[in-house]
Amino acid sequence: MKMINLANRAGVLTLILLFVFQSCSSNNDTTDTPVVVAPDKISVEVDVVGKTAEMPNGDGSGKINLKIDAPNAKSYKVVVNNETKEFTSSSFTYEFTQPGTKTYTIDVTAFNGIKYTNTSATVNIFVARKLIWSDEFNTDGAPDSNKWGYDLGNGNGFGNNELQYYTNRPENVKIEGGLLKITAIKENYQGSQYTSTRMLTKGKFSFKYGRAEIRAKLPAGGGTWPAFWLLGDNIDTAGWPLCGEIDILESVGNNPNVIHSSLHSPGRSGNTPDTKTTTAPNSTTEFHIYAAEWDAENIKFFVDDNLFYTYKNSSTTPFNAKFFVIINFAMGGNFGGAVDPNFQRATYEIDYVRVYN
Known part of the structure; x- marks a missing residue:
């Protein structure tokens, strides 16, 4: 009996192994491997x-x-x-x-x-160009605090040996009759000989590439130095000139009607070689449009839509990041030069500032 049982068990085991082997063989034979074909006729x-x-x-x-x-x-x-x-x-x-x-x-x-x-x-x-930010200065009073802030303090703190003290007082900055008016005044104030205003969109608006323009009438008088320019958003961390600076408009009263457009960057700061001039006749008695069009390839500068300077941009410059807008009116300094001893006050009038994509 024991031998018979062992034989039976061996036979059963053989049948089980044969079944498993056949099942595995059958599965291998019938499993379909997905065929991956390249998309065609694209x-x-x-x-x-x-x-x-x-x-x-x-x-x-x-x-x-x-x-x-x-x-x-x-x-x-x-x-x-x-x-x-x-x-x-x-x-x-x-x-x-x-x-x-x-x-x-x-x-x-x-x-x-x-x-x-x-x-x-x-x-x-x-x-088509699209307006992405503007100030038309149509509401009398102080400039819109949602759009503008101020740099305040002695002009010596801005690196150009300027003579003014920047304030946000209505005596120095106000909107009146559809115009922004920044007035430089000869007066003793906080140890300075003159007061004026420097306003900016830092922390409120900045942009990368596009067209920025201002329609303005410039102040007259020896020593006046009005400007409209862009400064890199990363000024606080990178410092100047690594952050980059795009000067769309600078003019000095000691050389009237001459418009300077310049760029400042590492190794090309201070007395930068990246600069050109043109003329704007009657710039202190008539309004003109000063503009820059900026992209990854070029930065182009215009007066009344007349192109006078093209700067070749590249990936190695700071001019491929966000910049904010600055309007200021300085007195004297390294660029403004000697102030006319008879100067009492002058006003920089702005009709609008517009930024397009």
């Missing part, structure tokens, strides 16, 4: 928003709709305007922001797992 359709026969480059919004056709694709990568976008949808919307009419290349890659295929397309697009 095509890209670019729809320019607002495109018509009269406006072949769009309505100025800068928007495009992209439709990708690539069988077997499960995900996509689009590189446009130096930006990379990744997504799973075959439809994609993009908005260009640099003003003007430009041609862009759009590189598209369609993926199916690790397999991929790619193509490219070009598009001509028109982007």
